[in-house]
Amino acid sequence: xxxxxxxxxxxFAALLIAALAVTGAFLAFDSIIERSGxxxxxxxxxTVAALAEAVQLRHPEVERIVRTASGSxxxxxxxADLPGAERVDPLTGQALGPHQPSNLTRTITNLHxxxxxxxxxxxxxxxxxxxxxxxxxxxxxxxxxxxxxxGAILRPSRGTLSQRLxxxxxxxxxxxxxxxxxxxxxxCLATFxxxxxxxxxxxxxxxxxxxxxxxxxxxxxxxxxxxxxxxRELTFPYGSDLADGYTLTTAQGLGHIDAxxxxxxxxxxxxxxRQVHETIIMLHTGRGVWPLALLLGLxxxxxxxxxxxxGVIWWRRRAALPKIRQNVGAQSADTxxxxxxxxNSTWGFxxxxxxxxxxxxxxxxxxxxxxxxxxxxxxxxxxxLTATYGDGDAPASARLxxxxxxxxxxxxxxxxxxxxxxxxxxxxxxxxxxxxALRAKGWPMLLxxxxxxxxxxxxxxxxxxxxxxxxxxxxxxxxxxxxPRTTALELSGRVEYGxxxxxxxxxxxxxxxxxxxxxQRRTLPRFEAGDLVGILAPGADLPRFYSLASASTDxxxxxxxxxxxxxxxxxxxxxxxxGGRIEAFIRPNPSFRPGRGKAPVILIGAGTGIGxxxxxxxxxxxHRPMHLYWGGRHPSSDFLYGPQLSQYAADGRLTRxxxxxxxxxxxxxxxxxxxxxxxALRDLVQHGAQVMVCGxxxxxxxxxxxxxxxxxxxxxxxxxxxxxxxxxxxxY
Amino acid sequence: xxxxxxxxxxxxxxxxxxxxxxPAAEARSVTLTTQLRPYGGNGAYLAxxxxxxxxxxxxxxxxxxxxxxxHTHLRDWAxxxxxxxxxxxxxxxxxxxxxxTLRVTVDIADALIDAGYQIKVDTAVEDGRDNPGEITAPLTxxxxxxxxxxxxxxxxxxxxxxxx
Numbered sequence: 035x036x037x038x039x040x041x042x043x044x045x046f047a048a049l050l051i052a053a054l055a056v057t058g059a060f061l062a063f064d065s066i067i068e069r070s071g072x073x074x075x076x077x078x079x080x081t082v083a084a085l086a087e088a089v090q091l092r093h094p095e096v097e098r099i100v101r102t103a104s105g106s107x108x109x110x111x112x113x114a115d116l117p118g119a120e121r122v123d124p125l126t127g128q129a130l131g132p133h134q135p136s137n138l139t140r141t142i143t144n145l146h147x148x149x150x151x152x153x154x155x156x157x158x159x160x161x162x163x164x165x166x167x168x169x170x171x172x173x174x175x176x177x178x179x180x181x182x183x184x185g186a187i188l189r190p191s192r193g194t195l196s197q198r199l200x201x202x203x204x205x206x207x208x209x210x211x212x213x214x215x216x217x218x219x220x221x222c223l224a225t226f227x228x229x230x231x232x233x234x235x236x237x238x239x240x241x242x243x244x245x246x247x248x249x250x251x252x253x254x255x256x257x258x259x260x261x262x263x264x265x266r267e268l269t270f271p272y273g274s275d276l277a278d279g280y281t282l283t284t285a286q287g288l289g290h291i292d293a294x295x296x297x298x299x300x301x302x303x304x305x306x307x308r309q310v311h312e313t314i315i316m317l318h319t320g321r322g323v324w325p326l327a328l329l330l331g332l333x334x335x336x337x338x339x340x341x342x343x344x345g346v347i348w349w350r351r352r353a354a355l356p357k358i359r360q361n362v363g364a365q366s367a368d369t370x371x372x373x374x375x376x377x378n379s380t381w382g383f384x385x386x387x388x389x390x391x392x393x394x395x396x397x398x399x400x401x402x403x404x405x406x407x408x409x410x411x412x413x414x415x416x417x418x419l420t421a422t423y424g425d426g427d428a429p430a431s432a433r434l435x436x437x438x439x440x441x442x443x444x445x446x447x448x449x450x451x452x453x454x455x456x457x458x459x460x461x462x463x464x465x466x467x468x469x470x471a472l473r474a475k476g477w478p479m480l481l482x483x484x485x486x487x488x489x490x491x492x493x494x495x496x497x498x499x500x501x502x503x504x505x506x507x508x509x510x511x512x513x514x515x516x517x518p519r520t521t522a523l524e525l526s527g528r529v530e531y532g533x534x535x536x537x538x539x540x541x542x543x544x545x546x547x548x549x550x551x552x553x554q555r556r557t558l559p560r561f562e563a564g565d566l567v568g569i570l571a572p573g574a575d576l577p578r579f580y581s582l583a584s585a586s587t588d589x590x591x592x593x594x595x596x597x598x599x600x601x602x603x604x605x606x607x608x609x610x611x612x613g614g615r616i617e618a619f620i621r622p623n624p625s626f627r628p629g630r631g632k633a634p635v636i637l638i639g640a641g642t643g644i645g646x647x648x649x650x651x652x653x654x655x656x657h658r659p660m661h662l663y664w665g666g667r668h669p670s671s672d673f674l675y676g677p678q679l680s681q682y683a684a685d686g687r688l689t690r691x692x693x694x695x696x697x698x699x700x701x702x703x704x705x706x707x708x709x710x711x712x713x714a715l716r717d718l719v720q721h722g723a724q725v726m727v728c729g730x731x732x733x734x735x736x737x738x739x740x741x742x743x744x745x746x747x748x749x750x751x752x753x754x755x756x757x758x759x760x761x762x763x764x765x766y
Numbered sequence: 767x768x769x770x771x772x773x774x775x776x777x778x779x780x781x782x783x784x785x786x787x788x789p790a791a792e793a794r795s796v797t798l799t800t801q802l803r804p805y806g807g808n809g810a811y812l813a814x815x816x817x818x819x820x821x822x823x824x825x826x827x828x829x830x831x832x833x834x835x836x837h838t839h840l841r842d843w844a845x846x847x848x849x850x851x852x853x854x855x856x857x858x859x860x861x862x863x864x865x866x867t868l869r870v871t872v873d874i875a876d877a878l879i880d881a882g883y884q885i886k887v888d889t890a891v892e893d894g895r896d897n898p899g900e901i902t903a904p905l906t907x908x909x910x911x912x913x914x915x916x917x918x919x920x921x922x923x924x925x926x927x928x929x930x
Contacts, residue, residue, distance in 0.1 A: 097895060097896075098895065098896070110895045112920055115920055116920070117895060117921055119895070135807065135893055135894075137806060140808065144808065225833075227834075227835075233838060269841075269896075272898060272899070
């Protein structure tokens with residue numbers, strides 16, 4: 035809901051807001067430039083009388099002196115019946131040259147106010163400001179939800195480049211943009227008279243001027259009493275009409291002055307509406323307060339980038355969601371399907387289930403688990419299909435589910451289906467956790483929690499039969515996994531290790547096939563070290579995923595593969611000859627990347643886990659401190675990337691290389707090496723170090739235990755580090 | 767009756783109740799033509815109005831520029847009309863752009879012509895100058911453009927004339 039409230043106005047008003055923001059930024063910087071060119075005398079240094087005197091000596095027929103919000107002074111006058119305007123030195127009253135208002139500034143101002151389209155444009159600009167206000171508020175709430183509470187609002191953000199850009203810039207610009215939007219709405223409403231602006235009505239002086247001969251302005255007591263910093267505008271008596279006096283507008287109000295006696299005839303102070311309106315204008319333009327103008331200008335500059343990055347995020351999210359035919363609204367469906375998915379493969383099953391239920395005459399609504407509604411008006415049952423991420427964690431589309439379940443006020447029959455891989459210890463751990471949470475809240479179970487192993491279509495069909503019996507509908511779930519769109523790649527290099535220790539391992543490099551036709555792609559798909567590549571072995575329906583050791587900018591796709599006994603994909607890759615082809619696709623893994631900044635990075639891995647870590651080191655061009663802890667079997671057989679790592683250590687990309695080999699006398703595991711280095715590691719963590727762990731599940735568990743012990747004296751725990759994004763794992 | 771006709775100097779095309787009571791014989795159609803200089807700023811606000819022989823405000827003929835909050839910049843007119851009770855909705859149009867010409871036709875009672883009354887024009891432009899009484903032209907048959915007289919102002923008005 036909140037996300038929609040953010041993306042809808044964003045999409046509709048993106049261009050409008052971008053145009054308002056760019057012109058607004060121009061005006062902000064324009065006013066800063068104007069301010070930097072103006073001398074502003076200290077309060078008490080110059081009176082309006084002195085300035086008026088100096089100007090009138092030069093131009094007997096001066097019409098008006100205006101002091102702009104930026105502090106520059108402009109006098110308009112007639113000379114030989116020709117109108118003139120000049121800039122005046124506020125200190126001395128001397129001429130600084132003719133005043134020529136910039137046409138560019140005027141045009142940009144009009145673009146900003148009304149897109150040069152009169153009242154219709156004013157309305158459009160006002161709607162743009164309103165949309166911006168909605169975006170600011172909903173954006174701040176989304177940001178808070180994403181980072182975990184207002185207290186965490188300054189934490190580093192995670193995600194893809196566009197997500198980080200959107201978060202970080204949005205956070206930076208939030209206050210400025212909110213202020214601009216809010217005051218912009220106000221000014222638009224004031225333009226149309228909906229809100230009062232308290233414009234002073236310059237009626238004729240209440241007291242008639244004496245009509246005597248005029249004194250020079252320097253001798254007028256009422257002008258001597260006003261400091262220049264208070265002045266807005268001073269209008270001189272017109273022509274030779276002795277009945278006309280001075281009209282003085284100051285920050286406080288408007289008054290008339292007798293040109294003969296120098297007495298203030300009357301004074302109308304600004305009312306509250308005027309004061310509020312002037313404050314709003316000051317806050318909107320930043321004129322006269324250049325640091326505010328700078329803040330507003332910089333904030334405005336981010337708006338087009340925010341719009342662009344936001345559009346990319348929206349498009350990707352949309353493209354990632356599976357297309358479901360006849361998806362019924364949440365409040366009119368009788369059956370709700372909620373999906374917990376990390377890489378969208380579980381969605382494929384949900385689509386099959388949705389189609390089968392719809393065919394059987396049900397009205398079905400499918401949504402991510404994070405979209406659990408507080409109540410469903412017509413739902414009779416809830417079906418949850420969820421994968422498990424990592425070691426029993428929630429997948430991306432289900433992270434908020436438990437929290438939302440706590441707040442849910444509804445209860446209905448539910449069935450949970452877990453997806454996972456039986457070879458992992460926490461097989462479907464999250465599905466079981468969800469089922470337990472639902473039971474605890476008193477939801478009746480339609481079925482026991484079923485588990486689908488390795489996306490097995492048979493398991494899924496069997497569950498469909500059981501579900502059909504439970505709800506009295508015959509369901510035939512024939513699931514055919516959608517094949518992801520792949521790119522053909524060609525093996526270009528292979529370095530083999532581990533033959534001696536019976537652990538054949540290879541570093542494989544792939545490139546685009548050389549002899550591609552005109553229509554074939556010329557560049558690798560975009561990826562970074564730490565992302566995943568899914569490879570489909572010939573005849574296999576399910577891809578295997580490997581962590582990438584290179585970035586697409588390296589021009590090769592590099593992975594580290596250990597041959598698994600009986601492994602279809604690893605076997606296929608190990609048999610592959612140079613020039614042999616694979617079908618591969620990229621799955622971004624933005625959570626497993628070194629955070630930005632200069633803080634040290636502790637890289638920990640074992641075996642083929644070195645792959646992405648070596649990639650991070652290779653790309654450490656800025657030489658931030660990187661400490662590698664890596665475990666292998668024997669230095670002479672499986673020291674993956676041995677020569678490269680020595681080179682990285684020599685050229686400064688790698689600060690320290692720490693290895694542990696298990697099959698040498700006195701050797702050990704990488705977690706032993708960590709325990710031995712506890713003091714140094716504590717020091718690094720205290721300096722803000724980020725820990726990145728890549729490798730098998732057993733090693734990751736050992737490393738986590740070792741780190742918990744290391745952190746204890748610091749009063750820190752892994753959960754804290756994880757929540758700050760400073761302990762990241764890629765486990766397989 | 768005269769008073770009503772004089773106060774509401776209307777464009778003949780505008781449907782206004784008062785017009786129904788204005789016998790054609792007692793009023794004359796006057797075309798006012800105001801050409802602005804190419805001063806290059808935002809649209810100018812204009813007030814065209816009548817003053818009596820003593821220079822006292824009499825009635826509004828035409829206002830260009832719809833936002834009432836800027837009307838205070840048409841200073842002489844705004845001060846003068848503070849005593850005028852008639853609404854100006856029907857005789858207010860859009861502001862006049864740089865270098866543009868405003869041509870309007872109004873009905874002026876015969877009793878005011880050649881009787882010492884004067885047509886005055888106040889002009890103002892945002893971030894520019896205010897020109898109260900930029901134009902003052904005697905409302906006489908002799909001064910009408912029939913005799914080829916156009917006056918120019920010191921501010922934004924390149925030429926002003928009226929035809930009866």
